[in-house]
Amino acid sequence: MKTELAIIGAGPAGLCAAIEAAKNGVDVTLIDENRTAGGQLFKQIHRFFGSEEHLAGIRGFEIGNMMLEDTQKYGVKVLLNTVVWGMFPDLKLGLSNGNMVSVIEARRIIVSTGALENSLSFPGWTLPNIMGAGAAQTMVNVNRVLPGNKVLIIGSGNVGLIVAYQLLQAGAEVIAVVEALPEVRGYQVHASKIVRMGIPIITSHTITRAEGDSCVRKAEIARIDDTFKVLKGSEMILDVDLICIAVGLRPLAELCWMAGMKFDYLPQLGGFVPLHNENMQSSIEGIYVAGDVAGIEEASSAMEEGKLAGIAAGISLGKIVKKQGIEIINKAKEGLRALRLGPYGDYRQESKEKIVHHYYAA
Amino acid sequence: MEYRRSLLEKTNGIITLEKIEKYNGYPSEERFSKGPVPIIECIEEIPCNPCETVCDRHLIKVGKPITNYPRLIDPDGKCTGCTKCITICPGLAIFIVDKTYSENEASIALPYEELPIPVQGEKIVGIDRAGNSVCKGFVQKVLSRKNFDRTHVVTIVIPKEFADDVRYFKRIDE
Numbered sequence: 001m002k003t004e005l006a007i008i009g010a011g012p013a014g015l016c017a018a019i020e021a022a023k024n025g026v027d028v029t030l031i032d033e034n035r036t037a038g039g040q041l042f043k044q045i046h047r048f049f050g051s052e053e054h055l056a057g058i059r060g061f062e063i064g065n066m067m068l069e070d071t072q073k074y075g076v077k078v079l080l081n082t083v084v085w086g087m088f089p090d091l092k093l094g095l096s097n098g099n100m101v102s103v104i105e106a107r108r109i110i111v112s113t114g115a116l117e118n119s120l121s122f123p124g125w126t127l128p129n130i131m132g133a134g135a136a137q138t139m140v141n142v143n144r145v146l147p148g149n150k151v152l153i154i155g156s157g158n159v160g161l162i163v164a165y166q167l168l169q170a171g172a173e174v175i176a177v178v179e180a181l182p183e184v185r186g187y188q189v190h191a192s193k194i195v196r197m198g199i200p201i202i203t204s205h206t207i208t209r210a211e212g213d214s215c216v217r218k219a220e221i222a223r224i225d226d227t228f229k230v231l232k233g234s235e236m237i238l239d240v241d242l243i244c245i246a247v248g249l250r251p252l253a254e255l256c257w258m259a260g261m262k263f264d265y266l267p268q269l270g271g272f273v274p275l276h277n278e279n280m281q282s283s284i285e286g287i288y289v290a291g292d293v294a295g296i297e298e299a300s301s302a303m304e305e306g307k308l309a310g311i312a313a314g315i316s317l318g319k320i321v322k323k324q325g326i327e328i329i330n331k332a333k334e335g336l337r338a339l340r341l342g343p344y345g346d347y348r349q350e351s352k353e354k355i356v357h358h359y360y361a362a
Numbered sequence: 363m364e365y366r367r368s369l370l371e372k373t374n375g376i377i378t379l380e381k382i383e384k385y386n387g388y389p390s391e392e393r394f395s396k397g398p399v400p401i402i403e404c405i406e407e408i409p410c411n412p413c414e415t416v417c418d419r420h421l422i423k424v425g426k427p428i429t430n431y432p433r434l435i436d437p438d439g440k441c442t443g444c445t446k447c448i449t450i451c452p453g454l455a456i457f458i459v460d461k462t463y464s465e466n467e468a469s470i471a472l473p474y475e476e477l478p479i480p481v482q483g484e485k486i487v488g489i490d491r492a493g494n495s496v497c498k499g500f501v502q503k504v505l506s507r508k509n510f511d512r513t514h515v516v517t518i519v520i521p522k523e524f525a526d527d528v529r530y531f532k533r534i535d536e
Contacts, residue, residue, distance in 0.1 A: 047452035047513075049410040051428055057412035057450040059511065156375070169476055184375035188406050189453030191375030196530040198493040203374040342407035342429035 003029040005313050006093055006106035008084050011039020012299040013291025014112035015067040016306030021313060022074035024320045029077045031084055038064040039114055043141040046162055053335055054300045087255040091286050108286050108313040111256055112306060115249035115292035124210030133163040133246035140170045148242025152219050153177040154207050160246030161190035164199055175238050177201045178221050216243055251293045259284055264358050268351040269295030275359040279312035280305055288313055297348055301339050307332040376492045381405045385431040394461040396439030400447050402432045404455045416450045448473050449510040459525050468525035469502055474516040480504055488520045488528035497524045
């Protein structure tokens, strides 16, 4: 199999990259291990923040539907249920769809594999129904299965706060959101929305253990001091049957490691992040990265990075006239700059600049 | 449950009236006397502006940079109370308060995304920003338009003295 541009991962970044490149005449193959494209968009039943250009005020799954339509319209080849098990520096990808193993030869590759939820270990953490908040969100919003009725959420970032709200919408009782830091980490508007619905957000607390049998039944939470030490005697036992862990994400970058890309450790972006330049070109010629794999942000930034990578790949393939391409690239960069403003964006902007700086220094 | 109350006492993350006054501005009683007023409760510099672009009368201002705190610029009471800003806000952070509803009552239009959808006339308990029950009231109107995309606008009526505090409600049957 041969293709001009292979894109690994059909989430917001991969879809945007595929659409932009295909729209401009590039032959694109979009590969995803799941049975549908869309990545995390189809579990995002909430409206997106941003500006009109970032489709603000529209729900995530509607954005997903719009993008799936566009991939069809522009003739993107989509390989679903297909795992990429290897990425090699000569731009070959090893694929497996469960029945057959094959190799696809690409002239350019975009890695948009997304992120993995961080876990948190404590006594009892392997009990059934202790899961990532993202997993619970998939169960409830995509598969329409409510995983539990009495929920404890660990972590008050936007994921924790949004999942608390959505589990409540689905009919669960959210006992509390627990946060180790002294302050709520996510947007105040998200926090406010669940607080007025009666969900307590308990800061400077952590989970110390869980108990149960075939399912988690009890959680013990306790106050912690500013060195994160548990204060004896502050323990509190809560009756729960679901614990959602929302303590951040990290780039899902195994393929990038495998291919020998250079990395940087940037805690602000989720840990080890592949180096890339301002047009998302990685340290390996012809391979681009975009979206959460290139540093944890949100779907809107992933879409802009996907656009950037898709156009940059198209220009380097000679399929997009440089002048026109650069116009789109500059617009995407402007969009990214806007999304990285304010107290929730400044540190991401700074870290992203570091990556680009290290790319050129390496 | 008893621990529930002690958990609520520890709750953090409440937007207060003081912060709203500081960052978004809170309308004067004179402005309230002119009819419905959108109350914006968005106290952080989030890059987001659909409230600005959705308002047909250009009464909400974010401007540039997009992280500016949204503010209502409507001293003369031009707001018609169309509720578009309520349903477009991804933070569910806009409410329309009408203190001219009656002599002793105010109406509050708020975004609602729970099921079942309330019905007109239903009795409710008004809830403040911290999740406390503060007063009784009733559902005056429920708007469920297609372009609201599944965010319903529920208008509740409560005693006027709670109009600056109540931002949600509880169904009484629950």
